[in-house]
Amino acid sequence: xxxxxxxxxxxxxxxxxxxxxxxxxxxxxxxxxxxxxxxxxxxxxxxxxxxxxxxxxxxxxxxxxxxxxxxxxxxxxxxxxxxxxxxxxxxxxxxxxxxxxxxxxxxxxxxxxxxxxxxxxxxxxxxxxxxxxxxxxxxxxxxxxxxxxxxxxxxxxxxxxxxxx
Amino acid sequence: xxxxxxxxxxxxxxxxxxxxxxxxxxxxxxxxxxxxxxxxxxxxxxxxxxxxxxxxxxxxxxxxxxxxxxxxxxxxxxxxxxxxxxxxxxxxxxxxxxxxxxxxxxxxxxxxxxxxxxxxxxxxxxxxxxxxxxxxxxxxxxxxxxxxxxxxxxxxxxxxxxxxxxxxxxxxxxxxxxxxxxxxxxx
Amino acid sequence: xxxxxxxxxxxxxxxxxxxxxxxxxxxxxxxxxxxxxxxxxxxxxxxxxxxxxxxxxxxxxxxxxxxxxxxxxxxxxxxxxxxxxxxxxxxxxxxxxxxxxxxxxxxxxxxxxxxxxxxxxxxxxxxxxxxxxxxxxxxxxxxxxxxxxxxxxxxxxxxxxxxxxxxxxx
Numbered sequence: 408x409x410x411x412x413x414x415x416x417x418x419x420x421x422x423x424x425x426x427x428x429x430x431x432x433x434x435x436x437x438x439x440x441x442x443x444x445x446x447x448x449x450x451x452x453x454x455x456x457x458x459x460x461x462x463x464x465x466x467x468x469x470x471x472x473x474x475x476x477x478x479x480x481x482x483x484x485x486x487x488x489x490x491x492x493x494x495x496x497x498x499x500x501x502x503x504x505x506x507x508x509x510x511x512x513x514x515x516x517x518x519x520x521x522x523x524x525x526x527x528x529x530x531x532x533x534x535x536x537x538x539x540x541x542x543x544x545x546x547x548x549x550x551x552x553x554x555x556x557x558x559x560x561x562x563x564x565x566x567x568x569x570x571x572x
Numbered sequence: 573x574x575x576x577x578x579x580x581x582x583x584x585x586x587x588x589x590x591x592x593x594x595x596x597x598x599x600x601x602x603x604x605x606x607x608x609x610x611x612x613x614x615x616x617x618x619x620x621x622x623x624x625x626x627x628x629x630x631x632x633x634x635x636x637x638x639x640x641x642x643x644x645x646x647x648x649x650x651x652x653x654x655x656x657x658x659x660x661x662x663x664x665x666x667x668x669x670x671x672x673x674x675x676x677x678x679x680x681x682x683x684x685x686x687x688x689x690x691x692x693x694x695x696x697x698x699x700x701x702x703x704x705x706x707x708x709x710x711x712x713x714x715x716x717x718x719x720x721x722x723x724x725x726x727x728x729x730x731x732x733x734x735x736x737x738x739x740x741x742x743x744x745x746x747x748x749x750x751x752x753x754x755x756x757x758x759x
Numbered sequence: 760x761x762x763x764x765x766x767x768x769x770x771x772x773x774x775x776x777x778x779x780x781x782x783x784x785x786x787x788x789x790x791x792x793x794x795x796x797x798x799x800x801x802x803x804x805x806x807x808x809x810x811x812x813x814x815x816x817x818x819x820x821x822x823x824x825x826x827x828x829x830x831x832x833x834x835x836x837x838x839x840x841x842x843x844x845x846x847x848x849x850x851x852x853x854x855x856x857x858x859x860x861x862x863x864x865x866x867x868x869x870x871x872x873x874x875x876x877x878x879x880x881x882x883x884x885x886x887x888x889x890x891x892x893x894x895x896x897x898x899x900x901x902x903x904x905x906x907x908x909x910x911x912x913x914x915x916x917x918x919x920x921x922x923x924x925x926x927x928x929x
Contacts, residue, residue, distance in 0.1 A: 431757075433639040435669065437686075437750040439693055441650045441662075441739045445791035448657035455798035463808035464839030466898040468801070476795065479658025483741040484789065504797065539742035542658030552801045554843040557896045559801035566797055571790035652791070 446481040447490070447570040449546070455561070456504075456550035470503075470551035478508065480570050481540040488536040488572050489513070493529035495565040498522040501556020505549045506566065508532045512541040518549070521566070529569060536570075635677045637756045641733075643669040648695075648737040660740045667700060667734040671754060674728035681705075681724060681759040683717035687751040694738040695750060704729030710736070713752065722759055803844050805926040809903075811836035816907035818860070827910055834867065834904040840874075840891075840926060841898040848894055848929045850887035851880060854921040858882065861908040862920055866891050872899015879906070887925060894926065 453473040461468035482488050490513075492506050507518045513536035524530045552559065646666050655662045673682065682705075684697055691713075697720065698710035705724035721731060816831035840849060851864055865879035874894040882888065891901065 431637040431639060432753055432755045433641050433671075434754070435641045435644060435646065435752045437646045437648065437695065437735060437752055439648045439650070439691075439695060439737045439739075439748045439750070441693060441743075441745050441747070442652075443745055443789055444650070444652045444655045444662065444741060445789050446652060446655045446657040447791045447793045449793045449795050452796045452798075455800060457800040457802060459802045459804065461804050461806055461841050461898075463806040463841050464898050464900050465841060468804060468841075468843070478793065481655050481657050481659055481662075481741045483662075483739075483744050485744075498799075502799065502801070504799065537742070538744055539740070540658050540660040546795070548797060550797075550799055552843075554804065554841045554898050555896045556801070557843050557845070558803050559799060561798060561800045564797050564799065566795045567792050568794070569790050569792045657791075657793075 441483070444481060444483045445488075445570050446479075447568060448479050449568065450477045450543075452476070453546070453548050456548060458550065458552045458559075461554060466553045466555050468552050468554055470549050472547060472549045474545050474547040476546045477543045478546055478568060479540070479542045479544070480512070480536065482536065482570060483538050484572055486535070486537045488570060489531050490533040490536070491529035491569045491571065492519065492521050492532045493524040493526050493567050493569075494521055495525070495567070497525055498564070499556065499559075501553040502559065503549075503551045504564070506532060507547040507549075508568075509544040509547075510536070510541060511544065512536045512539060518547075526567070529567070532568075633676070636675065637677065637680075638672075638674040638728075639682070639754055639756055640672045641669055641754065642672070646735060648735060650693075650737060650739050655741065660742055661738060662741060663736060663738050665734060665736050667732055669733045670730055671699070671733055672728075672730045673724060673756060675724065675756055676726055677758075678725035679759045680756055681719055682721040683755050683757050684711065684713065684720040685715055685717040685753055685755075686713040687715070687753070688748060689715050691748045691750070692739075692743060692746045693748050695748065696736040696738070697752070698734050698736075700732035700734050702729055702731035705731075707731065713750065717753075717755060717757070720754065724756075725759070801843065804841065805844060805847065806839075806841040807849065807924050807926050808839045809836060809924070810839060811903075814905060816862075816905060818907055818909045828908070830906050830908040832904065832906050834902050836903040836905070837900055838866065838903050838924060839898075839900045840872070840894065842894055842926055843896055844926075844928075845895045846893075846929065847926050848889055849874070849891040850925045850927055851882070851890040852885060852887040852923050852925075853882040854885055854923070855882075855918060856885045858884075858918055858920070859916060860913060860918055861906075862918075863906040863908070864890065864922070865904045865906075866901045867904055868899070868901040872897040874899055874901075876901065879904075882920065882922070887923075887927075890924070892929075 456471045458468050503522050505518045505520050510533045513533045516532050650662050654664050695713045699707040704727040705721045708719040711718040818828045818831045820829045822829050862882045866876040868876045874891040877889045880888040
């Protein structure tokens with residue numbers, strides 16, 4: 408007689424399936440760090456400043472101005488930040504270049520003569536700038552010359568505006 | 573080793589068996605044990621039935637929820653590269669982490685909140701491209717739980733997590749440390 | 760060896776800790792810059808002007824000794840100039856090709872500016888005559904002395920001169 412044995416598996420007759428997973432929350436650490444930010448930009452170069460006229464008997468020729476460019480700043484450092492200005496090279500005697508930066512976040516120094524302000528002697532043009540942003544503020548340049556200084560063929564100067572503490 | 577016990581109670585070693593009626597060849601016995609899953613003994617009528625017993629098995633499946641995040645720590649940093657001169661607002665984003673979930677309950681949603689009661693800066697979160705469910709609008713994280721994903725009942729899925737950090741230059745510098753908690757909640 | 764290694768490790772840790780302690784704690788000065796290129800130019804400029812209106816020189820008296828009319832003189836007119844050029848001069852001329860009466864002009868330079876006044880010039884024709892030489896890179900001024908003369912033979916009459924002053928090269 409053929410013997411056959413079939414063994415089946417009894418599944419846990421005495422056990423009910425219990426709930427094994429209950430992870431209904433998860434956490435994640437997110438760290439946000441805001442570092443010191445200094446940003447300054449300008450809208451381009453001013454138009455050429457060309458002296459063409461004057462008055463007979465007067466050495467000082469008629470000055471010319473440009474206020475077509477602007478600057479913008481953003482800083483989160485503090486409330487005593489300033490903007491300085493300098494040229495890459497001083498102007499010859501008899502020629503004068505002044506700059507005036509408007510400001511709503513700080514105090515403008517008004518019209519500042521930067522003819523002899525080079526990198527080591529930059530001059531403050533805006534002081535006491537508060538944290539935040541100032542956009543599209545006017546930069547005014549005025550160029551003047553003395554007749555006694557002679558003519559000046561087209562020459563360039565690089566004006567550097569520095570946002571600093 | 574499985575021992576086959578004849579219903580008479582004596583031991584059968586596959587050769588012969590000694591029972592109350594004398595030595596018998598246990599190889600002649602056919603013993604079938606059936607799986608008793610639901611306490612119902614199937615009546616198959618395999619020859620002569622010497623007896624039967626029943627057993628009741630109860631299976632219970634309770635609510636199961638699994639929630640997992642791919643990255644435990646996210647670091648967001650706002651520096652000068654995130655700033656535009658003339659703009660007070662500075663921003664950076666992170667979308668390197670993903671959220672995975674599984675739930676066998678219906679009408680579920682995922683909410684999110686932070687542990688930081690008074691953050692200096694703004695942190696926002698939105699779910700990206702969920703494989704199941706509906707992403708809620710971008711939320712500004714607070715200690716109050718806000719919906720991140722809805723309609724995720726009886727599903728498993730994933731989504732990306734897009735963090736957006738916003739700071740104003742006028743706020744200065746600093747650090748906010750958040751512990752973000754994601755919770756599967758009843759919708 | 761184990762003990763030695765342990766000691767070495769400890770030393771290194773101490774060094775690192777000390778180095779960290781001496782790192783400067785002050786906030787570093789930070790800044791940002793933006794530049795603009797400014798183009799400057801001064802063209803050649805020559806300006807000349809007069810202060811003083813039209814003149815009338817009246818020859819109306821006779822020198823009793825010479826028996827000739829006394830000259831009429833006027834030095835109320837002022838000449839102004841500005842030039843940023845080099846080696847310039849101021850020339851003067853009348854529009855009358857053959858004046859009937861004599862008209863002389865002389866620059867009495869006493870103000871500022873470069874330039875040397877020439878001797879008195881007689882405007883005998885309508886060509887330009889040098890009035891001031893060596894004008895360069897300066898603004899200056901001078902008085903103009905006009906002298907009108909006539910002889911009895913020339914009789915009575917009137918001439919109206921249009922005097923032109925020019926800054927030119929030279």
